[in-house]
Amino acid sequence: MNxxxxxxxxxxxxxxxxxxxxxxxxxPGQVWGVLGPNGAGKTTLLHTLAGLRxxxxxxxxxDGRPLAALGRRQVAQMLGLVFxxxxxxxxxxxxxxxxxGRHPWLSAWQMEGGEDLRLAEVxxxxxDVAHLAERLVSTLSGGERQRLAIATVLTQAxxxxxxDEPTNHxxxxxxxxxxALLAEQAGEGRAVVMCLHDLNLAARWCDHLLLxxxxxEACWGAAGRMLVPAALERLYGQRLATAEIDGAPVFVxxx
Amino acid sequence: xxxxxxxxxxxxxxxxxxxPLGMLALLGLAALLxxxxxxxxxxxxxxVWAVVRGEGSPLARTLILELxxxxxxxxxxxxxxxxxxxxxxxxxxxxxxxxxxxxxxxGGASVGALAAMLAGLGGxxxxxxxxxxxxxxxxxxxxxxxxxxxxxPSRLLLTGVVVAAxxxxxxxxxxxxxxxxxxxxxxxxxMGDLSYARSPWPPLTLxxxxxxxxxxxxxSLNVMARGPLQAAALGVKVRPLEWTIYLVxxxxxxxxxxxxxxxxxxxxxxPHMLRLVLGNDQRLILPACALAGGSLLVLADTLARTMxxxxxxxxxxxxxxxGVPTFLFLLYRSR
Numbered sequence: 001m002n003x004x005x006x007x008x009x010x011x012x013x014x015x016x017x018x019x020x021x022x023x024x025x026x027x028p029g030q031v032w033g034v035l036g037p038n039g040a041g042k043t044t045l046l047h048t049l050a051g052l053r054x055x056x057x058x059x060x061x062x063d064g065r066p067l068a069a070l071g072r073r074q075v076a077q078m079l080g081l082v083f084x085x086x087x088x089x090x091x092x093x094x095x096x097x098x099x100x101g102r103h104p105w106l107s108a109w110q111m112e113g114g115e116d117l118r119l120a121e122v123x124x125x126x127x128d129v130a131h132l133a134e135r136l137v138s139t140l141s142g143g144e145r146q147r148l149a150i151a152t153v154l155t156q157a158x159x160x161x162x163x164d165e166p167t168n169h170x171x172x173x174x175x176x177x178x179x180a181l182l183a184e185q186a187g188e189g190r191a192v193v194m195c196l197h198d199l200n201l202a203a204r205w206c207d208h209l210l211l212x213x214x215x216x217e218a219c220w221g222a223a224g225r226m227l228v229p230a231a232l233e234r235l236y237g238q239r240l241a242t243a244e245i246d247g248a249p250v251f252v253x254x255x
Numbered sequence: 256x257x258x259x260x261x262x263x264x265x266x267x268x269x270x271x272x273x274x275p276l277g278m279l280a281l282l283g284l285a286a287l288l289x290x291x292x293x294x295x296x297x298x299x300x301x302x303v304w305a306v307v308r309g310e311g312s313p314l315a316r317t318l319i320l321e322l323x324x325x326x327x328x329x330x331x332x333x334x335x336x337x338x339x340x341x342x343x344x345x346x347x348x349x350x351x352x353x354x355x356x357x358x359x360x361x362g363g364a365s366v367g368a369l370a371a372m373l374a375g376l377g378g379x380x381x382x383x384x385x386x387x388x389x390x391x392x393x394x395x396x397x398x399x400x401x402x403x404x405x406x407x408p409s410r411l412l413l414t415g416v417v418v419a420a421x422x423x424x425x426x427x428x429x430x431x432x433x434x435x436x437x438x439x440x441x442x443x444x445x446m447g448d449l450s451y452a453r454s455p456w457p458p459l460t461l462x463x464x465x466x467x468x469x470x471x472x473x474x475s476l477n478v479m480a481r482g483p484l485q486a487a488a489l490g491v492k493v494r495p496l497e498w499t500i501y502l503v504x505x506x507x508x509x510x511x512x513x514x515x516x517x518x519x520x521x522x523x524x525x526p527h528m529l530r531l532v533l534g535n536d537q538r539l540i541l542p543a544c545a546l547a548g549g550s551l552l553v554l555a556d557t558l559a560r561t562m563x564x565x566x567x568x569x570x571x572x573x574x575x576x577x578g579v580p581t582f583l584f585l586l587y588r589s590r
Contacts, residue, residue, distance in 0.1 A: 047484075050488055051487075052484055052487050052488060071490075072487060072490045072491065072492050073490035074490075075490065076488065076489050076490030077490070080488070081488045083484065083485060083488070086481075086482075086485070087349075087481075087482050089349040089350070089351070089480055089481075089482070090345075090346075090349075090351070090480050090530065090535045091530070091534075091535060092480075092481075092534075092535055093534075096477075096534075096535075096536070097481075100477065100478050100481065100489060101489070103474060103475075103478050103489045103490060103491070104489055104490035106474065108471035108472070108474070108475075109470070109471055111538075156489070
């Protein structure tokens, strides 16, 4: 069981005054959504949580141990990150790309074995890209690449998932499939934190929300308490109309 | 069912590692044999075998043991060093156009060597001076690119390109002021010339040692090729790995350049040729580069000294003449 905590964490957004310090705890089984307008620091927060960026103040802990005290490989065994941006400088196939998720689990002298290949295969199958296994990544569509990125983290099999806009480029069906996958991961006792732009997906799938305001202010808590139209309208600077459909609140921007 | 399919995939994977390496090793052996038997005095395989067993005429012994074998092995080592260094630079800078010389290393080595030649020094002093120049250039580029902390591939690349341009100007200046009788030797050095190569063992040992050192780093390099953030997220210690690659590639290039001058093209094209054919797994590509780069340079050097014998051509011309059409053919077929 891995719990992700922040203590008095101030993320380092260039050119912005110190925002509100975050002290929160993401428990195993929880699905957290991070909401906020462009430039509010959502990606910076995820990268800080993953230990890829140093915070301005405070610290991130996994199971009570500061991230800075853990080795990179140890962190990678516990925590996986789906990036928003990807660059593929050299040609690689879909299967090879999913297999790099096994990197933190293999020693320097080990080749990927049958079990690693099986995990990659299962992940590709789960994300509906198994039929593309031999294709070069550069020939995939944006949505297929996004699913491959998620399959890579699924192959990595971390106990804590960080996902930066996991539904980017995805069609409606695959948006739902990916959110269901993340909810399923949480259901199996993993912790999930994701940045989202779609309020309705957040309302539908997240049990906790963190709202990041552009000036560095923040508030967080159970989703039911955070989904207040007035707060969301202030968050995005956009008037919203609210309805309830299929058991979940739906927010539509007003023209 | 998934287990069965995984096993079915695993077999060709294992085989796909050893088959190409075995074939490249055979190619290298064939190239070395050809290079030892061809030349101004043609020898048969039988002559070579006799000398290896300790027999044969004194003339054949001198020719094979003191001239041709050292030169062929030097060519193999230099070609391998350059190809491995090129492959490493391409991963480090995540730029397919990178080659061992892109960061100005050959310029520094050339200035060092030419300065020694200009001063009328010879032999080992030219080599030492070239190595010092290469080392100076490495430190200069790395120090400047590191600067105030941020160290991105594009910054390193730009620093390298500008430093290389500076060395280029110094080289032109030195050629312009040097006496006419020294010019041919200098030009040959600039284009790459294996007749300066002395003992093949230092570069050959280095090549073998580095290939072994790189085996456990192979998978980390594969992950590095996906970008530093992705690599860090998958548990790679990015900064130490980048330093290691830069230092290793620099030592390889400096050794190659001081052995045989700046032979172009091998370091750029051999890694790409192999990637087009074998994919981009560094655990396969790096040893394959050592074998294929070595073979290419042995063949090129053999042609360079036999085509218009007793005159010799600069070997860099031959590597380009052999490499360009092969590369273009592979590139054309791959899309």
